[in-house]
Amino acid sequence: MTVAPAIEADAVWRTYPMGATTVTALRGVSLRVEPGDYLAVVGPSGSGKSTLMHLLGGLDQPTGGRLAIGGRDVATLTPNQLAQLRNQLVGFVFQSFHLLPRTSAVDNVALPLVYRGTSARARRQRAAAMLGEVGLSHRLDHRPNQLSGGEQQRVAIARALVTDPSVLLADEPTGNLDTATGEAVLGLLERLNRSSGVAVVLVTHDREVAARASRQIVMRDGQVVEQVVG
Amino acid sequence: MRLAEAWRVALGALRANRLRSGLTMLGVVIGVAAVVVLVAIGTGTRYEVERQVEGLGSNLLLVFPGEANFTAAPAVSRLTLADVEAVAQVVGDRDRVAVQVASGETVRADDASRFTSVLGVLDTTPQVFVRDLRRGSYLTRSDVDTARRVVVLGSRVAQDLFGEREPIGSQVTIAGVRFRVVGVFASIGQGLGVDRDDQVHIPVTTAHRLLGTERIDAIAVRAPDRSAIDSLGDQIVAELRERHPETEFSAVTQEEIIGVLGDILGILTWVLAAIAGISLLVGGVGVSNIMLVSVRERVREIGLRKAVGARPRDIGVQFLLEAVLLTSLGGVLGIGLGVGSALLAAELSPVPAAVTGWSMALAFGVSAAVGIAFGVIPAQRAGRLDPVTALRSE
Ligand SMILES: Nc1ncnc2c1ncn2[C@@H]1O[C@H](COP(=O)(O)OP(=O)(O)O)[C@@H](O)[C@H]1O
Ligand SMILES: [Mg+2]
Numbered sequence: 001m002t003v004a005p006a007i008e009a010d011a012v013w014r015t016y017p018m019g020a021t022t023v024t025a026l027r028g029v030s031l032r033v034e035p036g037d038y039l040a041v042v043g044p045s046g047s048g049k050s051t052l053m054h055l056l057g058g059l060d061q062p063t064g065g066r067l068a069i070g071g072r073d074v075a076t077l078t079p080n081q082l083a084q085l086r087n088q089l090v091g092f093v094f095q096s097f098h099l100l101p102r103t104s105a106v107d108n109v110a111l112p113l114v115y116r117g118t119s120a121r122a123r124r125q126r127a128a129a130m131l132g133e134v135g136l137s138h139r140l141d142h143r144p145n146q147l148s149g150g151e152q153q154r155v156a157i158a159r160a161l162v163t164d165p166s167v168l169l170a171d172e173p174t175g176n177l178d179t180a181t182g183e184a185v186l187g188l189l190e191r192l193n194r195s196s197g198v199a200v201v202l203v204t205h206d207r208e209v210a211a212r213a214s215r216q217i218v219m220r221d222g223q224v225v226e227q228v229v230g
Numbered sequence: 231m232r233l234a235e236a237w238r239v240a241l242g243a244l245r246a247n248r249l250r251s252g253l254t255m256l257g258v259v260i261g262v263a264a265v266v267v268l269v270a271i272g273t274g275t276r277y278e279v280e281r282q283v284e285g286l287g288s289n290l291l292l293v294f295p296g297e298a299n300f301t302a303a304p305a306v307s308r309l310t311l312a313d314v315e316a317v318a319q320v321v322g323d324r325d326r327v328a329v330q331v332a333s334g335e336t337v338r339a340d341d342a343s344r345f346t347s348v349l350g351v352l353d354t355t356p357q358v359f360v361r362d363l364r365r366g367s368y369l370t371r372s373d374v375d376t377a378r379r380v381v382v383l384g385s386r387v388a389q390d391l392f393g394e395r396e397p398i399g400s401q402v403t404i405a406g407v408r409f410r411v412v413g414v415f416a417s418i419g420q421g422l423g424v425d426r427d428d429q430v431h432i433p434v435t436t437a438h439r440l441l442g443t444e445r446i447d448a449i450a451v452r453a454p455d456r457s458a459i460d461s462l463g464d465q466i467v468a469e470l471r472e473r474h475p476e477t478e479f480s481a482v483t484q485e486e487i488i489g490v491l492g493d494i495l496g497i498l499t500w501v502l503a504a505i506a507g508i509s510l511l512v513g514g515v516g517v518s519n520i521m522l523v524s525v526r527e528r529v530r531e532i533g534l535r536k537a538v539g540a541r542p543r544d545i546g547v548q549f550l551l552e553a554v555l556l557t558s559l560g561g562v563l564g565i566g567l568g569v570g571s572a573l574l575a576a577e578l579s580p581v582p583a584a585v586t587g588w589s590m591a592l593a594f595g596v597s598a599a600v601g602i603a604f605g606v607i608p609a610q611r612a613g614r615l616d617p618v619t620a621l622r623s624e
Contacts, residue, residue: 050622054618057537059536059537059617059618059621060617060618079541079542080541080542080543083536083539083540083541083542083544084539084541086536086537086538086539087538087539088539092537092538094621098530098533098534098537098621100531100534102242102246103242111534111535111538112538112539114232114235115232115535115538115539115540115541115544116539117232120234159538163538163539
C-alpha cells in the first residue's frame with residue numbers, strides 16, 4: 001500500500017505580469033513531498049525557491065500545471081478553503097521570523113489555533129507544550145524583542161508545528177542567524193522531523209546542510225536542474 | 231473564538247498607537263459632542279417654550295383676528311369692547327375674559343424714563359393669566375369703567391423708574407399724560423419672546439383715550455375646564471364672525487401654540503443636528519484615513535495571519551472592529567463631553583439645554599455606524615491583501 005504524497009506539484013508554472021511583459025519565476029517544476037520527507041531546496045538567489053515554497057504551502061496559486069496539497073487540487077479551492085488548508089496541513093518558517101510584535105511567545109505560537117476555533121485555555125496549553133518541545137518553556141511570556149534571534153526562530157518553529165501539520169516549509173530559516181545558532185535550529189528541525197514525522201522542506205544556501213537531507217533539489221532560473229537522493 | 235481574538239487585537243492596536251488613536255478619536259468626539267450639544271439646546275428651547283406657554287395660565291384660549299398661521303401678516307383688528315361684551319356673553323362669565331390693546335410708549339417718572347410696552351387691559355387679567363403682584367393692587371373694575379389714569383408697572387419698569395424708592399402712589403407720565411401707580415408686578419421673565427417684566431398695564435378704556443382708538447388687539451378666555459376649550463373656541467369664533475362677516479377670526483389653545491412652535495423647533499433641532507453631523511462625517515473620514523495607514527503598517531502581520539490560516543473575512547473583521555472601537559469609544563467620550571458642555575451652558579448662560587436619552591443613544595449609534603461605514607473599505611482592503619506580497623513587504 002502506497003501512502004499519498006503530502007504535496008504533489010506537476011509541471012507547475014508561476015508567471016507575474018510586469019507591465020507589457022511577464023516575469024517567469026517557475027517554469028514547469030515537478031516535485032513530490034512524501035510524508036516524513038526531509039527535502040532541501042538549493043539554488044542561487046532569484047531561482048524561484050521562495051516562489052516554490054509559497055506555492056507548496058497554498059499561499060499562492062500556480063499560473064500553470066497542477067498542484068495538489070493533501071490530495072486536493074488547489075485550483076479548485078476557494079480562498080477560505082485554502083486558508084483552512086494552510087491552517088491544517090502546512091506550517092511556515094520564514095527567514096525573518098515574522099513573529100507578532102508586542103505579543104508573548106506563547107500567544108505567537110497559539111496564533112494558528114485561533115483560526116481553527118480552539119478555546120483560549122486549550123490554545124495556551126498546546127502552545128506552552130510546543131514551546132517546551134523547542135526548549136523554550138522558560139520563555140512563555142517573553143515578547144519577541146526580549147528574545148534572541150535563535151529563540152525567535154524556535155518560537156516560529158513551534159508556531160509552525162502547533163497545529164500538527166503534515167509539512168513544514170522553512171525558507172532560509174537560518175539566514176538571519178549566526179552559524180552556531182543556525183546549526184542549533186537546523187538540528188531542532190531534523191530532530192522534530194524524526195520524532196514527529198512531519199515532512200520538512202528546507203530552503204538553504206548551505207551545501208553541507210543540504211547534503212544532510214534525504215533529498216536535494218537544485219534550482220536554477222525557475223527550473224529544477226538536479227535532484228540528488230542522499 | 232475568532233471574534234474574541236479580533237477584539238483583543240483591535241484593542242491592542244489602539245493601545246499600541248495611543249496618540250494616533252486619540253487624535254483620530256478626537257474628530258469623532260467633537261462631532262458627537264456637537265450633535266449632543268445642539269440637540270440638547272434645541273430640545274431645551276422647546277421645553278422652555280412649552281414651559282412659558284403653560285406658564286401663561288391654564289385652559290387658555292387666545293382669540294384674534296386673522297388666521298392662526300405664524301407666516302401670515304398680522305391682520306388689522308376690527309374688534310371693539312362691544313365684541314368683548316359679546317364674547318363674555320358666550321362664555322357666560324365676564325371674569326374669564328381678558329383683552330389687550332398694545333402700544334409702545336415712553337413712561338417717565340421724575341428724573342428717569344423708559345420706553346416700554348403699554349397694555350390696555352381689563353381688571354380680569356389676573357383671573358385669566360397667571361400674574362402675581364409684588365406691591366399694591368391690580369386695576370379694578372371701576373378703574374376700567376371710569377377710565378381712571380392708574381397704572382400697574384412691570385418689575386423692570388418699576389426698577390428703572392424708581393430704583394429703591396416706593397412707587398405706589400407716585401406719579402408717572404405715559405405719552406405725556408399723568409398716571410398714578412397702584413401696583414407693581416412680581417418678576418415673571420420671558421414669555422414667547424416678550425419680556426413680560428418690561429410692560430405696564432393700564433385700563434383698556436384709558437388706553438383707548440390715550441391712543442385715540444377703539445380697537446382691541448386680542449381676547450383671551452380661560453375655559454372652565456380642558457374639555458370645554460374646543461367647543462368654546464368654535465362658539466366664540468362663530469359669534470365674532472357673525473358680528474364681522476368680512477373678517478376671519480381664530481381661536482387657538484395653548485396646546486396648539488405649543489404644537490406649532492414645537493414643530494418649528496423640532497425641525498430646527500434636526501437641522502442643527504444635521505449640521506453637527508457633518509463634523510461627525512469629517513471625523514469618520516479621519517478614521518478611514520488612519521485605518522488605511524494601520525492596514526499599510528501591518529501588512530506583514532496580515533500576511534503572517536493569512537499564512538497560518540486566517541480567512542479574508544477574519545482579517546476584515548479585525549480591522550472593522552478596530553474602526554468601530556475607535557469611533558464608539560470616541561462616541562462615548564463625545565457624549566460625555568457633549569452632556570457636560572450642555573449642562574454647563576445651561577448652568578452658566580441663559581441658553582436652555584435638555585439632555586435626552588434618545589439623543590445620546592442616537593449619537594452613540596451614529597458613531598458606531600460611522601466606524602462601520604468608514605472602516606469597511608480599509609477592512610476589505612486588508613482582507614483581500616495577497617499574503618505573498620504582504621509577507622515579502624518590508
Ligand atoms: N510579485 C512578483 N512580481 C514580479 N516578479 C516576482 C515577484 N515575486 C517574485 N518575482 C521574481 O521571481 C523570481 C524568483 O523569486 P524568488 O522565488 O524570490 O527567488 P529565490 O527565493 O530563489 O531568491 C525572481 O526573479 C523575482 O524577481
Ligand atoms: Mg527567497
